[in-house]
Amino acid sequence: MERLTLRNIILTGYPGTGKSTVGQVVARIMGWQFIDVDREIADKAGKTIVAIFEEHGEERFRQLERDAVREACAGQGRVIAVGGGAITFPENRERMEAAGVVVCLDAPPETIHRRLQEQKIERGEEAVRPLLESGDRLARIRQQKAERQSAYAAAHWTVNTDRISVQQAADEVARAWRILSGRPASGVQPFAGHPHLAATVHSSAGECPLLVGWGLLSQIGEILGKAGVAGPVYLISDETVAGLYGEAVQAAFELAGIESHLYAFAPGEASKTLSSAGEIYHWLASLRAQRGHTVVALGGGVVGDLAGFVAATYTRGMRFVQAPTSIAAMMDASIGGKTAVDLPQGKNLVGAFHQPLIVVADVATLLTLPVREAMEGWAEAIKHGLILDAGLFETFEQQADDLIGLEHKLATEVIKRSMSIKAGVVSQDERETLGYRNLLNYGHTIGHALEAATEYGRLLHGEAVAIGMMGAAKIGARMGITPADVLERQEEVLRRFELPVRISGVEMERVEAAMTLDKKAEGSNLRWVLLEGVGRAVVRNDVPYELVREVLAELAG
Numbered sequence: 108m109e110r111l112t113l114r115n116i117i118l119t120g121y122p123g124t125g126k127s128t129v130g131q132v133v134a135r136i137m138g139w140q141f142i143d144v145d146r147e148i149a150d151k152a153g154k155t156i157v158a159i160f161e162e163h164g165e166e167r168f169r170q171l172e173r174d175a176v177r178e179a180c181a182g183q184g185r186v187i188a189v190g191g192g193a194i195t196f197p198e199n200r201e202r203m204e205a206a207g208v209v210v211c212l213d214a215p216p217e218t219i220h221r222r223l224q225e226q227k228i229e230r231g232e233e234a235v236r237p238l239l240e241s242g243d244r245l246a247r248i249r250q251q252k253a254e255r256q257s258a259y260a261a262a263h264w265t266v267n268t269d270r271i272s273v274q275q276a277a278d279e280v281a282r283a284w285r286i287l288s289g290r291p292a293s294g295v296q297p298f299a300g301h302p303h304l305a306a307t308v309h310s311s312a313g314e315c316p317l318l319v320g321w322g323l324l325s326q327i328g329e330i331l332g333k334a335g336v337a338g339p340v341y342l343i344s345d346e347t348v349a350g351l352y353g354e355a356v357q358a359a360f361e362l363a364g365i366e367s368h369l370y371a372f373a374p375g376e377a378s379k380t381l382s383s384a385g386e387i388y389h390w391l392a393s394l395r396a397q398r399g400h401t402v403v404a405l406g407g408g409v410v411g412d413l414a415g416f417v418a419a420t421y422t423r424g425m426r427f428v429q430a431p432t433s434i435a436a437m438m439d440a441s442i443g444g445k446t447a448v449d450l451p452q453g454k455n456l457v458g459a460f461h462q463p464l465i466v467v468a469d470v471a472t473l474l475t476l477p478v479r480e481a482m483e484g485w486a487e488a489i490k491h492g493l494i495l496d497a498g499l500f501e502t503f504e505q506q507a508d509d510l511i512g513l514e515h516k517l518a519t520e521v522i523k524r525s526m527s528i529k530a531g532v533v534s535q536d537e538r539e540t541l542g543y544r545n546l547l548n549y550g551h552t553i554g555h556a557l558e559a560a561t562e563y564g565r566l567l568h569g570e571a572v573a574i575g576m577m578g579a580a581k582i583g584a585r586m587g588i589t590p591a592d593v594l595e596r597q598e599e600v601l602r603r604f605e606l607p608v609r610i611s612g613v614e615m616e617r618v619e620a621a622m623t624l625d626k627k628a629e630g631s632n633l634r635w636v637l638l639e640g641v642g643r644a645v646v647r648n649d650v651p652y653e654l655v656r657e658v659l660a661e662l663a664g
Contacts (some may be wrong), residue, residue, distance in 0.1 A: 114183035115139075115207030116284055119194045120259060121252050123219035123226070124212035125268045125276060126188035132277035134186040137284070144175045144189045151175075173198060180206035195258040204263075208287050210280050211262035213531055214269045215496050216249045217642055223248075249498050253520070256527065257304055260316075263287060264309045267531040269495070279535065286311060297333055298465075305468075305523040306530035308442060312462040317442065317530060319523045321515060323469040324356055324430065328363025331401070331428060334465045338365035340401045340428075341391060343414035345374035348406040348432050351475055356405060356430070367403075368394055372413075376563035379413050379449050381457065387417045401426040401464070407433035407480075408440035408568060412455070415446030419461030429463045432472040434484025435569050438491065438525040441466045443533040443544075449563065453624040454555045468526070470519045482605045483569030485510065486550075488525040489600055490576060494546045495528055497642030504596065507603045545646045549636040550576030553659070556621035560613055573606035574662055581658045582650055583637035593638055615659045622655075 116133060118126040127143050134141035148171045149155055159168045172190060176199045179187045187207075193199045194209075203209050214222075223244070259265070264283035268276045298304050303320035318330065331340070340360060344353055349371035360367040370390050372378050402425050404414035411429055418427035429441035447458025473481060485503070492500030502521060503510065509517050532544055554575030558566055566574075580597050583589030601608055622633060632648040633655075639645055 113208060113284065113287070115180065115185045115187055116280065117180070117203045117207050117209045118186065118188045118212060118280070119203070119209060119262060120191060120212035121214075121219055121248070121255065122191045123222040123248075124191075124214045125222075125273065126212055128273050129212060129266075129268065129276045129280065130186045130188040132273055133280045136277055136281045137184075137186065139184045139186050140182075142179045142185055142187045144172065144179055144187065144193065147175045147179065148172060169196070176202055192255065194261070195255050200258065200261065204261075208264065208284050209262040210283055211259045211265045212276065213259070213265055213267045215498070215642060216245060216252055217497050218269045219248055219252070220245045245498075253524070256306075256523070257302070260304050260306045260527070262307070263314070265307065265531055265534050267535055271535075283309065297335070306527035307534075308444075308462070308530045309534040310444065310462050312444070313464075315444075315463050315465060317466045317468070317526050319437070319468045319470065319519060319526060321469070321471050321519060323467050324352060324472065325359055327356060327430060327467055328359040328361070328365050330465070330467055331360075331365065331403075332363050334428075336365065336401050336426070336428070336464070338367070338401075339394075339396075340365055340367045340403050341394070341396060341425075342367050342369045342403045342405055343387065343410060343417070344369065344371050344405040345378070345407075345410055346371045347374045348410065352405060352432065352472065356403075374409070376409055376449065376454075376558070376568075379409050379447075381448055381450075383413060384417050384420075384448055387413075388421055391417070391421055396421065396425065398422040398425055401428060403428045403430055404441075405430045405432065407431065407436045411436055411440045412445075412447050412458075415444075415461055415463070416448055416458055419446050419459040424461065427461055427463045429466040431466065431468050433476060433480060434473060434522070435487050436484075437468040437470075437522055438484070439487040439529065439547075441468070442526060442529045449559075453559045453621055454563070456624065466526075468522065470515070470522060473513055473518070479605075480567065481513070482511075483567040483573075485604050486569030486573045486576075486601070486606055488521060489597075489604070490547075490549050490572065491525045491528045493576070493597060493638060493641060494549050494636065494644035495532070495642060496524070497640075499524055499528070500596075500600070500641050503600050503604070507600070511604065545634055546636055546644045548634075549638075549644055550574075550579055552622060552633055552635060553578040553618070553662070556618045557610065557613065559621035559624075560617035566607075566610070570607050573601050574608060574610055577601070577608045578658050578662050579635060579637055581661065582635060582654060583639075585654055585658070586637070586647075586650070588645070588647070589638045590640060593641055596641065597638075609662045609664060611663060613663055615656075615663050618659060619656070 118130050180202050266279045298316040303318040305317045305319040308315040357367050402418035404411045418425045431437045431441040444460045444462035446461050447455035450456045550572040554571035557571045580594045584594050634648050635650045
């Protein structure tokens with residue numbers, strides 16, 4: 108079988124993500140030669156990239172770029188940094204993929220804008236990217252980066268450089284090269300260039316493509332066939348979702364020649380138990396399910412958690428596919444391999460990391476969501492904007508009506524962007540050992556405790572997280588970490604999406620007791636995710652307990 112070519116490392120990504128600086132350190136780690144393609148072009152032309160654009164136009168520059176990429180990729184033992192737009196051209200992408208491991212460096216638009224401004228001050232006008240010369244540069248960065256995202260997603264690995272040092276980023280690139288050593292090429296990127304590819308989660312278990320689009324469930328048989336699933340598949344859903352989509356999904360499997368079986372359980376968090384998992388084990392055993400077969404989770408977060416836990420544990424691990432049908436599941440629960448069931452003492456206390464083979468998110472399924480479930484789902488995307496992407500949060504501020512109305516194009520793009528954010532975080536910290544993935548727990552310390560204290564029957568997950576985010580923002584404000592205007596903006600957006608910002612009739616002693624079992628505890632202290640600003644989060648373990656009690660009392664008022 109053809110294997111992934113490992114003779115070079117090619118760094119791609121938007122300008123300002125650190126390709127040149129990180130690449131030089133990677134080259135030292137590997138003992139390889141470093142080549143900066145833009146520098147090679149400028150040296151051969153005897154003029155800067157800006158001058159080439161001004162005097163000869165973009166078409167001439169792209170021709171020179173193609174020649175430089177071809178020459179750089181012809182060698183071996185090289186770390187090659189290519190321009191931000193190079194990978195968007197199929198000829199370059201094919202040459203890069205054939206020459207080595209392609210790693211995309213990523214960062215939020217705000218971070219990129221700041222870095223490019225710093226480069227301009229430090230190095231002068233030659234640091235200005237020709238395609239960003241006029242107008243609102245931050246808006247242009249957001250637009251252009253979004254346009255290129257599908258090409259960046261085709262990379263074999265992604266490293267987010269926003270909150271790590273150059274050395275840490277270089278170490279992660281070298282680690283990616285080591286992990287990918289010896290992996291079959293056919294298993295790396297079967298969906299490279301797919302029109303619905305939003306991002307790829309990279310983990311020790313392999314690559315998980317995230318496909319997002321309108322009407323994808325009708326193509327799920329074809330998609331899984333391309334992912335190497337021959338059947339049989341075991342479709343696990345709840346009774347509500349199965350009634351809406353079960354028959355159509357099984358028909359899509361049949362059309363692709365894939366045998367399928369359907370199991371549906373009562374909807375709701377109350378079904379996410381060891382007892383429910385046991386019933387599914389018996390069903391799988393009656394069908395003689397084997398380790399090489401595939402479990403497909405069709406539904407929201409509860410379905411994904413329960414079906415994923417079953418897939419992780421039955422026969423010591425079956426292949427697993429996520430087909431989320433709720434906003435929250437698409438943007439959060441389906442990504443990252445976390446699977447679990449609840450205990451009476453707390454949520455998700457029994458579980459395993461089990462990465463899905465692929466995530467297939469059909470945005471059209473959101474049209475059948477009850478209004479309350481649609482609104483609670485947006486809480487996770489709002490959270491992603493608050494912790495890592497100020498531009499995404501601004502979209503919720505400025506285009507709330509269109510998102511609430513599920514305007515097709517906007518809803519799809521926001522979901523893609525949010526899923527891409529989580530994919531980048533998960534790829535860097537697969538098992539929450541480095542601390543970076545803790546940022547995703549913003550609002551969850553209080554949120555999970557509220558769910559447990561109300562016995563998972565009163566609040567939907569996103570509603571509990573919304574209250575938890577308000578609690579975290581109040582704590583941050585009292586500690587002088589979170590600016591007052593950030594607290595106000597957060598509350599305004601949550602209210603606009605009809606999400607609760609406080610709760611009454613709950614015994615806060617029960618909430619406190621549930622928080623002591625939180626998986627985010629570090630010794631006797633809880634790790635709190637707090638906001639330094641919109642798009643900037645920090646993890647702290649020095650929050651005074653009396654302050655927590657004070658804020659909990661306010662949330663109950």
